Amino acid sequence: MNFDEKHYPKVVALVGPTASGKSTWAIRLAKKFNGEIISADSRQIYKKMDIGTAKEPGEWRREGLHKTYYVQDVAHHLVDFLDPGKAFTVSEFRDKASKYCEQIIKKGKLPILAGGTGLYVHTLVDNLQIPQVPPNRKLRQSLEPKNNEELTKWLSSLDPKSAETVDCNNKRRLIRALEVCILSGVPFSEQQKKGEKIFDFLQIGIEAPREVLYERIDLRVQNMFDQGLVKEVEALMRQKYSWELPSMSGIGYRQFKDYFAKQLTLEEVKENLKRDTRHYAKRQFTWFKRDERVKWISDYEEAEKLVEEFLKI
Numbered sequence: 449m450n451f452d453e454k455h456y457p458k459v460v461a462l463v464g465p466t467a468s469g470k471s472t473w474a475i476r477l478a479k480k481f482n483g484e485i486i487s488a489d490s491r492q493i494y495k496k497m498d499i500g501t502a503k504e505p506g507e508w509r510r511e512g513l514h515k516t517y518y519v520q521d522v523a524h525h526l527v528d529f530l531d532p533g534k535a536f537t538v539s540e541f542r543d544k545a546s547k548y549c550e551q552i553i554k555k556g557k558l559p560i561l562a563g564g565t566g567l568y569v570h571t572l573v574d575n576l577q578i579p580q581v582p583p584n585r586k587l588r589q590s591l592e593p594k595n596n597e598e599l600t601k602w603l604s605s606l607d608p609k610s611a612e613t614v615d616c617n618n619k620r621r622l623i624r625a626l627e628v629c630i631l632s633g634v635p636f637s638e639q640q641k642k643g644e645k646i647f648d649f650l651q652i653g654i655e656a657p658r659e660v661l662y663e664r665i666d667l668r669v670q671n672m673f674d675q676g677l678v679k680e681v682e683a684l685m686r687q688k689y690s691w692e693l694p695s696m697s698g699i700g701y702r703q704f705k706d707y708f709a710k711q712l713t714l715e716e717v718k719e720n721l722k723r724d725t726r727h728y729a730k731r732q733f734t735w736f737k738r739d740e741r742v743k744w745i746s747d748y749e750e751a752e753k754l755v756e757e758f759l760k761i
Contacts, residue, residue: 488568490565494531588627
């Protein structure tokens with residue numbers, strides 16, 4: 449059999465910016481096509497962080513020796529499983545997501561990857577082999593005094609492609625990107641090598657007018673505050689989770705650091721969260737638009753048609 453004649457197991461990936469409706473579409477597709485969802489969201493992996501990550505309310509159900517998170521009777525994987533004090537690498541995501549895809553396929557079901565963390569999606573779609581660059585404490589300490597603008601400027605000179613997609617307001621991510629570039633001598637964006645193909649992917653991107661997306665983001669942030677986001681952050685602080693952790697330095701949480709230091713009002717935190725989320729959505733859109741394999745649509749019924757045609761092939 450020639451390589452081109454191989455029939456790879458099929459996986460659907462639903463991507464797009466935050467607040468575009470990925471979770472809702474994914475659940476509808478899962479119900480329609482007998483699927484299970486694998487989350488590609490680097491923030492929803494954490495336990496105790498529900499409101500700020502816009503995690504869909506669900507319940508854990510025991511299935512044999514394992515527990516599975518269910519939302520509207522649809523199984524979700526890689527959601528709500530990690531303590532906020534722990535780290536989770538892109539390589540770990542690729543390995544775990546691949547195993548879940550295989551398990552779902554063995555059950556005769558359709559794996560549906562859904563989320564807006566571009567690198568998570570990219571690493572699974574292209575089976576990226578990512579080099580391991582261990583943290584260097586001395587280097588990190590030398591970078592820490594620099595402000596975000598200085599770090600972004602330096603990253604732009606070393607690795608322009610990564611500078612486009614890294615959250616310029618997230619100091620931890622900026623330092624990590626620089627750390628990889630400096631210690632390896634190669635831009636991080638050039639180090640990721642594609643491995644052998646293991647799945648056949650249909651990537652669907654949800655497209656929404658910018659003004660509509662921004663309205664949804666503003667409404668979502670307001671709803672988060674109404675649902676008790678401040679209390680959720682306070683509970684995490686009482687448990688001594690550091691602001692430097694990957695979990696606490698993400699959007700939805702880091703905006704509260706200056707509020708608890710009595711440097712910002714709650715209204716200012718809310719406006720900053722809206723602004724930062726809009727900027728994040730713009731970066732997500734830029735990331736996914738670079739992949740010409742993504743089929744961009746704005747109508748859910750069109751998504752169903754694409755999946756039907758994909759599964760017939």
